[in-house]
Amino acid sequence: MSDAPTVDLPQLRERNEQMVLNLIRDEGPISRAELARRSRLSRSTISTIIAALLSSHDVYEIGIGESQGGRRPIMLDFNYQSSYVVGIDVATSSLTLLLTDLQAQVIQRASAPFLLSSGPDTCIPQIAEQFRALVQAAQIDPARIGGVGIGIPGPIHTETGSTIAPPVMPGWGGVPLLRRLEQALGRRVLLENDANLGALAEQTWGAARGLADVAYIYFGSEGIGGGIILGGALYRGHIGSAGEIGHLTIDEDGPPCRCGSRGCLEAAVGTPALLARAQAQGIAVGSIGQLVSLAQAGSPQAQALLAQAGEQLGVAIASLLNLLNPSGVVLGGQLAQAGELVLGPLRATLARRGLAVASQQVELKPAALGPDVIAIGAAALAIRHLFRTPNAAGGPRHAPDGERVGQPASA
The missing domain is CATH 1.10.10.10 (Winged helix-like DNA-binding domain superfamily/Winged helix DNA-binding domain)
Known part of the structure; x- marks a missing residue:
């Protein structure tokens, strides 16, 4: 034989x-x-x-x-119009959907109010409904949708596609989300943590373009996430929970965090914490965007609050720099709109607390791709998967990182 x-x-x-x-x-x-x-x-x-x-x-x-x-x-x-992909950003209070061609040019955009806290039995059908409405509005044959990428505000098990006890997603822990989304949408889905998608998008087209080692910090409406790219590839960790910078301890005597610990970065400078601190100081704002606008208009109180947030963020990022030595750190989400009001105090903290070899060489930048960055990253993930060589190495629902996928219309 x-x-x-x-x-x-x-x-x-x-x-x-x-x-x-x-x-x-x-x-x-x-x-x-x-x-x-x-x-x-x-x-x-x-x-x-x-x-x-x-x-x-x-x-x-x-x-x-x-x-x-x-x-x-x-x-x-x-032919970049031979088929299309859809990228979906599942945030805590909204859905953003982009239908793009294979060069990441946006053909159709939609957004809708959404409550992640209502649980998977309510939310998954809503995601499927919005997906179908987007495709119909674009007047695209559903058979020409070659892939769907979806970002969620929590870690995903790389082998099972289940959510891993995300603090900002109560009631979603252990849900076989990938399988249920594929059943609801009737097609294959690429599922990823939102901050990871932001990191991929910013490295491909945005503020970290050309950098091989990047830490992306994303300020969402509820939590703080992080995406880490090392050697040009997304680092997910053993089962997919890498990058949770929001739960680094910056003050052991700090406020309790919803994760069960105390003094986490998210408990100090996450959106709810910052807004609560502003209201306690008599600053009448209902969003981080309003707080940033007030500071940019010259409010000393708002400026001091953002400076303190920059210092506290610097404590966490200093540890990240000392551990990973990235070439770039990108700050995304609404807080990034503050620019030097946050980045200045952040740099000063890094100079005090970070090792010189790491902190003096790093590029620290605000994100460049705007509010649709997660949906852009989700579309890019679907495009990468389409161009993946069959049986290429990698997880069952994660496409190879670092491939060329075109230029998004919003970049």
Whole structure:
């Protein structure tokens, strides 16, 4: 009996087709001859693959190229409108949905009020309803939706797709969320923590573009999350709970946190904590945006409150810098709108508390992609998954990080 390994021909064909498609996407316009040279596949194999890709409208012929001797070649390019993806930001009090093409250009946007606290039995059907309404409004055939990325404000188990006891999602712990979302939407879903998606989006198109080691701090409407990129790849930890910077202790005698601990960063400078502190000082604001506007208008009280928040945030980030030594730190969410009112005191705290080798070299920036950053990251995650080589390494619902996916319209 032969010991030679068996070849799965359908899988091999799929891998070759995906490799050629990725080459056209990344290098197009490109000729068939150049594809054969770059892929090391035979010209007959390339011809078969291209015929299939032309038939499915994934690629198209765009004209005649320059001759290198002999007949001038017909050039091929990628069709970014061959299918579409949807990115969904599931926040504590709202849904944001983006339908984009495969270059992350936004075709349709929608938002809706939403209460995460109403629990999965209520929320999951609402997400599915808004998804279907978005696709219908865009007048896109649902069969052309190639993927859906969804971000939630809590960690997700990388193997099971279940939520991991998220403090900002009471009643959601252990819910098989990935499976239930796929059942409700009737298609495959890529599920990810919201701050991780923000980190990917900012590294690909925003304030951290080109940086391989990045810490992204996201101030949501309720909690504080973090996304960590190391060596160009998202770091999720053992089961998916890495990056929970909101629950680093900055003061052991500080206020209690809803996670059960005391003195967490989130309990000190999370949105509810900051607004409560503002109201206690007689500052009449109902949102972080209003607090920032008041400070920018010259209110000494509002400025002092933001400066204190920057100092407390600096205590947590100093520990992060000492431990991970990232090249960049990006501050996202509403607090990022404060700019130097927060970043100035934050830098001063890093200079006092961080190791010089880490704190003096880091780039500290406000986020660049605006309020839709999580939905943009979710769409990008779905695009990356479509271009993944079959059987590539990685978790069952996490696409490879660091691939080129185009330029979003909002960037």
